Ligand SMILES: Nc1ncnc2c1ncn2[C@@H]1O[C@H](COP(=O)(O)OP(=O)(O)OP(=O)(O)O)[C@@H](O)[C@H]1O
């Protein structure tokens with residue numbers, strides 16, 4: 001993974017929801033800042049609150065990158081060779097910047113930015129996170145301020161959404177839906193079939209709101225050329241050799257299936273899958289046959305062992321042997337259950353590993369990753 005990251009300018013960390021993408025993105029970026037030096041940026045989408053504080057993002061609301069203070073590294077016991085910067089994706093201000101860039105003139109840009117529908121949805125365009133993330137990546141890369149940019153991707157329903165975002169944006173502008181939405185409000189009322197709908201919509205939403213919707217989409221259409229052009233450039237950047245995709249997954253059935261589909265899709269779209277991080281996996285010693293035998297013995301001989309341990313002079317003298325027996329039985333059978341999971345994980349792993357050259361395992365850590373020390377702990381596993 002270290003060699004992979006060393007040869008790239010952009011690392012896109014993607015994968016199913018909730019598997020640890022944000023954590024792994026922060027881990028890769030901080031390891032690179034520590035060991036490879038240079039200026040490294042991690043663009044994150046929705047870090048858990050404590051992680052965002054650890055990255056110095058707690059105070060930032062308006063976008064823009066923040067340097068993770070060297071003291072944070074010192075507290076984790078390391079002296080980085082380079083600098084780590086972090087930025088939280090700000091959908092609202094990214095949309096505003098896009099509108100201003102692509103609008104045919106200042107007045108149109110103003111009208112879009114002032115449109116009440118736009119104001120409402122640009123803050124809540126949850127699905128547009130995908131598009132904005134790639135957009136912002138493109139911008140940051142063109143500015144050329146960083147040696148490496150690691151991008152965390154949004155929690156989409158499906159990891160593939162992120163890849164298709166630029167293409168979908170381009171399609172949207174030529175869609176029938178957009179044409180329908182931009183039929184002027186007045187002529188809609190002339191349509192007898194649609195009249196009952198508009199009557200109710202008027203009552204519920206208000207004429208002003210309906211007019212705003214139409215105006216918004218009419219104005220939005222003026223952005224078409226710039227957006228489509230830009231979407232193509234963004235796609236080219238994602239497919240560039242300097243960009244690599246690192247897929248994160250756990251070894252549970254559903255995420256594995258999604259990660260597998262993703263790994264198969266990447267090359268068909270000309271994108272380069274560079275690595276696979278298997279997060280929160282069980283340690284390989286769970287598959288040790290000798291350990292399993294001992295666990296079985298523990299369950300089978302729990303009664304005898306308990307009396308021995310609780311006998312006078314034994315380590316548990318004075319304890320109730322029947323309780324100790326139950327604890328031992330429970331331990332043995334729990335080990336057995338976890339072994340079953342470990343075996344299943346091995347099967348899942350072999351399905352995924354065949355698709356990917358660089359595979360890193362990260363075990364379940366004792367606690368949530370909430371500071372730079374924890375991020376670096378994950379990083380050490382990912383790195384080697
Ligand atoms: N190896 C690990 N050991 C322990 N906790 C972990 C590990 N990896 C991630 N976590 C914890 O799991 C939670 C989810 O991780 P994270 O936010 O990175 O996932 P995500 O894939 O970005 O989720 P989403 O799809 O919602 O964006 C966090 O609280 C994180 O601290």
Ligand SMILES: [Mg+2]
Pocket residue numbers: 021022023045046047152153154155
């Ligand atoms: Mg996340």
